[in-house]
Every structure is written in C-alpha cells, then in structure tokens.
Amino acid sequence: MIELRNITKEFHTGKNTVIKALDDVSLTVSKGEIYGVIGYSGAGKSTLVRMANLLEVPTSGSVIIDGEDLVTLSKEQLRQKRQNIGMIFQGFNLLKTLTVYQNIAIPLKLTGVSEAEIKVRVKKYLDIVGLSDKTDVYPNQLSGGQKQRVAIARALSHEPDILLSDEATSALDPDTTDQILALLLKINRELGITILLITHEMHVIQQICDRVAVMENGKIIEQGLVVDLYTDPKHETTKRFVSSIFPSQTPGAIIEDLRKDGPILDLTFVGEVAEKPSLSTISNLFHIETNILSGNIVELKDQTFGKLRAHVKGNTEETTKAIDYLTTHGVIVREVRSHG
C-alpha cells in the first residue's frame, strides 16, 4: 500500500554543509495495518512520514502508493493522489477563524465535493470522532484532544485509504493520548484505513501498532512485528525503548548478593502465557522460593505481553527443573548474570 524505496533526503543548511535526514530508508506498509515508526527527536522520522504524501521530496528514491510512484506524478496528479491520503499533525493545524463545521467543510468544498455531500460527511465523521455537539464552536474553545478529533474528522472526511500521523498524540496528556489512540484503532478496524504513524513514545507503538520500525540518525535500525521487538530487541536503542515500558533497574550489588542463593531470571511472557500464574506454579511444584524483583504486564494491540525479573531461591537441581518447566510452557527465560 505504501512503499518507501531507498529514500535519501539531504538538506543543505549552509554553503557546504549537508545534513542527511534520511539515509537509504526502505519501508513497506501493508493494506489495513497500523505501522509505527519510533525514534528520538532528530532521528528523521518526521521527514520520513512526510515522504509518504510528498510534503517532503526525496533527494533520491521512490515513494510508491498503490503502485504509483508519487515522485513521477505531475502537480495536478499529485494533488488528486493526496486527497486519498489523510494526515494529522502534532499541532492539529486547524484554522482558528473557522468553526469546527467549516474546518471540515471548506477543504471538502475546495476539493470539489457537493454541498449536499459535505453536510452528510461532516455529520458522519463528527459522529465517528464523538464531537457532533461542537459543530459551531471555534477551535480556541476546544481542548487539545478535541482539536485533534476535529483534525481527524477533517482527514477522514476526504475518505482516504491511508492516514499519516505526525506525532499526533505528542502534545496531549496521557489520558487524552489513550483516547486518541483508541479512536485511531477504531478508524483502522471499522473503516479499514491503513495508518502510518511516527512517535517518540513506546506507549503509542505498544497500544495500536502491528509493526514497528526503529529509527536513528536517518536510518531504520530495526523493524518487525511489535511483539517480536518486545520479545527480542536487538539494537541498543530498541532495547532502550522497550525498557522505557519495562523499567528493571536492579542495583548490581543486590544482584551479586542474591545470585548466591539461586539464579535471577528475566522472564518474558507472550499471549496466553502472560495470564497464567507461572511463578506460583513452579514454587508449588519444585522445592524453591520465588521473589519478584520487578515486572510489568502490558496489553499490545492483539495480545498480552509481560516481563518479570524474579529471583529463584533453591539448589541448582531444583532451579534447573523449574527453568525447564517454564521454558516448556512457553515462557522465554534468560538468566541475569550481571546488573543491567
């Protein structure tokens, strides 16, 4: 559906200074999925998402949407194509001088939608975002979350197949963020809209994305299914993002101390396994005691995912049996040997 192929983007900031915002980046988003790009600021993710509707023109590479390379289109063709690609922004980008109704209606009118159809669509999409009672209000009277809902309704009213989200929740508080994420998920499921989003919050990826790419210094350093990235992050930056959800700082001295009585284990649970009381089961079955040092269970888009760090107290024979038991029951076990 969206294919970015070998995209490089250079910015000339001075006479002889060139900044490579994107360095040979390739990415494919399939129809109907929510694809997240995560990275720290300056990683190039904003430039990347703006490639998908050619707000940013690549220095080299192709941007293929539904089999058509946007780079080769004429201005008029590009305008037509853009009407099929909605976009929402961190700063909402509504017109201050227009009411909620006008903010949605005027772009429709400017793209040639009939008056009667405009009325129907504004109502329909304000209903979907839950703001039907705010039609005549000006944006300054709305909260951030409400403004983003209007922006979403505006994007949806063009009935696009694709929605691009440029840090759409970054200016919102945690509760509002969750509401907007739930709305994006609903749009994806009920209207079948493919979403490409960028964010710097792992939380956003975790809640709604199917697949994720991690960016650093203009490159994608790791990409794959969200659950795979959570289970087995390879790159340092990815590990840091994952550990932002699962803080597991056990002081080194404590680790050294505890290891004398038995191993410290990092346990990863994916799916149903996360909902079973594995630790108490092994405490009952074997001659050991378990003690949880840190841990968290989170809800990914389609499944539950948990990480626990636990100390297993007991002799080597019994703890080995316990580890075998966990492994055969689908828990991923890794022994912690030093702190970190």
Added chain:
Amino acid sequence: MAEFIDRWGTTIVDETFATFQMVTISLFFSILIGLPLGVLLVISRTGDKRNIWLYRVLNVIINTIRSVPFIILLFALLPFTRLIVGTSIGVRGVIIPLVIYTAPYLARLIESSLLEVDQGVIEAYQAMGIKPLSIIWHVMIREAKPSIILGITIAVIGLIGATAMAGLVGAGGLGDLAYRFGHVRYQPDVMYVTIVILIIIIQAIQSFGNILSQKAKKD
C-alpha cells in the same frame, strides 16, 4: 461660537469630505495593489516555488519608493499623474501619488501579517491536495485577516497624514485647511478645530479597526 460656525462651518465640512474622498479612493486602490503585492512577497520568499530573485527585485522597488518623502513623490509624479488622469491638481491629481505612497507600505504590513500564519496549517491544506490559489485565499489571507485589518488601519492613518500635503496641488482636505488658514494666515482657532476633528477621526478609525480585527479573531 455661532459666528465661527457661520464663517467656517461649510469649509470644514467640505474639507472633511475632501479628506474622506482622498482616503477612501486611494485606500481602495492601495488594497487592490498592496494585497497581491504582499502575497507575492511572501510566496516568493517562503513559498513552495520560491523565487528569491523576484523577491529581491520587489524588495528593492518597495524600499526605494518608501524612501522617498511623500512631498517629493507628489511632485516627481506630476507628469505621470497628468498622463494617467489628465490632471495633476485637485483630488483627482493626488490619488496616484497617494496610492503609490501607500500601496508598498500596505504590502509590507500585509507581508508581515501573512508571515505570521502558521506554516503547519498551510501544510495541512497542501496535504489535502488543495490548489495553491485556494490556499492563499482560504488559509493565508483568511487566517491573517485580524492582523491585516490592523495593518490597513495603520495605513489609513498614514494616508490621512499624507493627505495634509495634498493641499500643495490644490486637493484641499483637513490637513491643508489647518496649514493654510491656521498656520500660514495665523488663525489658530481654525487650526485647533481642524486638529481636534482630525484627532477624533483618527481615534475613531483606530477603535473601529481594533473592533473589526477582534471580531475577525473568533476567540
């Protein structure tokens, strides 16, 4: 008092009308030229298809015109005015110099208003596949409207000031009245009355502009 009104009443009314005439006509043409010029300045400077050379040329022209004192401009333009409107005296003769004086000033004010428009909003409209001309009208000018109204208010007040010099080509007006009778012929009462009227007019215009601008803000 009654005597003063008898003596000067009609003159003051006539001259107020002349000022009003000069200001409205030249304002109309100044907006007609200044608004597109302001837009051109902004899009040649920051737009998608920016043309820095066009910007530089416009920039130099505008700065040059704005450097010339109005009184010089008025005389320098005499032949040109005569060519265009057939006369270089009276209200008709002063319109062209007033427009040439005000339009570049207004263009600058409009340029700075347009530059304040959030680039993100423009981008959102580009992302929706909307034509550049529609974006200029429906996004840039619309969003800048409160600020443009204030700019026009400033330009109107500048225009009123410039009309005082229009008397030199026989166009009349309140400023000319204050100068000719009040100052040259030493009739301070005429001068004070005229100045008070001017103060009232300018206060009224500024307040009116502020109210209009506030209304356009919608918040």
